[in-house]
Amino acid sequence: MAAFASSISSILDHIIVSIPLFKPELALMIAFVCSIFCSLFIDRIWKQSSFAITIIGLLLSLYFLFDQNSLFTGESGFFEMIKIDKLSILSRIILSLSTILIAVFIQQRFSNQIRPIGDLYAVLLTATLGLHLLTISSNWLLIFIAIETLSISSYVMVGYFSKTKFEAEAAMKYVLFGSICAAVMLYGLSLIYGFTGNLNFDSQQHIQGLIEAPKVMTCIAFLFLLTGIGFKLSFAPFHVWSPDVYQGAPTPITAYLSTVPKIGTLVLLSRLLASWTASPFFYSEFLISVIIIIAIATMLIGNLAALKQKDIKRMMAYSSIGHTGILLMVALVYIDNDPDVLLFYLAIYSLMNIAVFLFIDQLEQGLESTTIESYKGLGKKYPVIFVSFSILLISLIGLPPTAGFIGKLLVFSKVFEQYQTLNEIPLLFLLIVGALTSVISLFFYFKIPLLAFLRDNDTAIALPKFNRFLVLIAVSISILVVLLGIYPSMLLDLLK
Numbered sequence: 001m002a003a004f005a006s007s008i009s010s011i012l013d014h015i016i017v018s019i020p021l022f023k024p025e026l027a028l029m030i031a032f033v034c035s036i037f038c039s040l041f042i043d044r045i046w047k048q049s050s051f052a053i054t055i056i057g058l059l060l061s062l063y064f065l066f067d068q069n070s071l072f073t074g075e076s077g078f079f080e081m082i083k084i085d086k087l088s089i090l091s092r093i094i095l096s097l098s099t100i101l102i103a104v105f106i107q108q109r110f111s112n113q114i115r116p117i118g119d120l121y122a123v124l125l126t127a128t129l130g131l132h133l134l135t136i137s138s139n140w141l142l143i144f145i146a147i148e149t150l151s152i153s154s155y156v157m158v159g160y161f162s163k164t165k166f167e168a169e170a171a172m173k174y175v176l177f178g179s180i181c182a183a184v185m186l187y188g189l190s191l192i193y194g195f196t197g198n199l200n201f202d203s204q205q206h207i208q209g210l211i212e213a214p215k216v217m218t219c220i221a222f223l224f225l226l227t228g229i230g231f232k233l234s235f236a237p238f239h240v241w242s243p244d245v246y247q248g249a250p251t252p253i254t255a256y257l258s259t260v261p262k263i264g265t266l267v268l269l270s271r272l273l274a275s276w277t278a279s280p281f282f283y284s285e286f287l288i289s290v291i292i293i294i295a296i297a298t299m300l301i302g303n304l305a306a307l308k309q310k311d312i313k314r315m316m317a318y319s320s321i322g323h324t325g326i327l328l329m330v331a332l333v334y335i336d337n338d339p340d341v342l343l344f345y346l347a348i349y350s351l352m353n354i355a356v357f358l359f360i361d362q363l364e365q366g367l368e369s370t371t372i373e374s375y376k377g378l379g380k381k382y383p384v385i386f387v388s389f390s391i392l393l394i395s396l397i398g399l400p401p402t403a404g405f406i407g408k409l410l411v412f413s414k415v416f417e418q419y420q421t422l423n424e425i426p427l428l429f430l431l432i433v434g435a436l437t438s439v440i441s442l443f444f445y446f447k448i449p450l451l452a453f454l455r456d457n458d459t460a461i462a463l464p465k466f467n468r469f470l471v472l473i474a475v476s477i478s479i480l481v482v483l484l485g486i487y488p489s490m491l492l493d494l495l496k
Contacts, residue, residue, distance in 0.1 A: 031057020188224025
């Protein structure tokens with residue numbers, strides 16, 4: 001009995017010591033509870049109370065993250081279930097800043113909705129909490145809980161404002177496909193745990209168990225595991241939900257799905273690859289080969305399918321799939337304790353995508369259409385909007401003098417360095433496909449400025465009513481994208 005009491009005391013002491021490492025997540029939890037309370041009671045008096053609590057919670061989380069960054073020594077907590085390092089801190093800062101932009105986007109976009117949106121902020125905070133857990137955890141049980149927290153929150157956000165049959169169908173497809181992928185991933189995790197008897201993927205016992213396990217079964221378990229990760233990143237062949245969901249969801253939610261979840265999931269994949277490919281054994285070669293094949297297929301499918309799209313949101317869905325291939329390249333070149341290239345690309349990708357969807361949303365509200373053809377002749381009437389829009393598209397392609405060019409240059413350089421070190425032909429082929437698909441993306445991204453500036457609209461166009469605040473944010477981001485393209489050290493120095 002005395003030994004049991006001593007054990008309980010030791011466990012509680014360890015938990016108490018670990019709590020300071022969890023401050024950013026505790027801030028989100030408290031904000032979540034307060035947001036629900038405001039949604040139930042205070043929103044009737046002050047309509048923006050849930051929004052205010054959400055922003056305060058995210059800012060408080062950011063404060064604790066900056067505090068962790070300034071005092072960072074590299075620690076683990078809760079029996080090594082969470083790991084606080086440079087990558088986890090800076091990626092969570094990017095996550096929180098991106099979520100603040102999305103929260104403002106939602107508030108401005110749905111402020112006049114009859115349906116209350118207070119509950120949506122609580123769901124957004126829940127999704128952010130799940131993403132935080134993804135970036136700091138190396139424990140499979142906690143990772144699965146985090147993925148499901150994020151997934152269920154995303155399902156709710158997609159279907160929250162569904163009015164038409166198409167929107168409801170998109171939400172249902174998302175739920176069904178996500179549930180199947182989660183079940184397959186859980187089965188893969190059960191196999192991995194059975195082989196290793198350990199839940200921490202970066203522990204020596206875990207890796208040794210994988211080495212000793214039957215190779216065929218372990219490879220199957222890896223593929224099952226990639227099913228769940230592939231669903232969140234929407235890489236091939238788990239991308240099929242993206243076009244319908246992106247088109248059917250409200251544009252602020254589409255902006256969220258295309259950016260923020262990918263940050264947390266990519267950090268998880270990068271950590272996983274860094275841990276499992278550190279030792280020169282069979283699975284490192286297998287995993288790298290699988291990721292290279294997936295990246296090549298994803299870039300080709302995404303960019304080639306985008307060429308045929310007539311709806312801007314479907315085009316951006318396939319564009320997002322194509323960019324996932326680049327994100328997989330970033331994960332391949334991630335080196336532990338040197339995440340600068342990974343973080344730079346994630347930050348730039350988030351800025352570009354959110355700003356593009358801000359413009360798409362404003363044009364959708366004014367024109368009541370998301371077809372690319374509806375942009376004909378608008379460049380001359382709204383030069384500031386379409387020049388800024390074009391800058392962002394140029395950055396997504398990866399052309400100078402934008403931050404997108406610097407991001408792709410850094411990624412391609414890292415992959416080329418790895419090719420020179422390992423002399424692996426698949427890496428060279430990956431580089432060639434990456435460059436080729438960037439050229440292909442010219443043809444569908446440039447449709448928008450081409451129609452806006454060089455085509456005339458035969459029909460009279462009613463003047464769209466723009467939300468000036470959202471347009472100001474999007475224009476400011478486009479200026480920032482150019483500045484970071486000319487002076488990338490502004491961001492790179494912050495990430496060091």
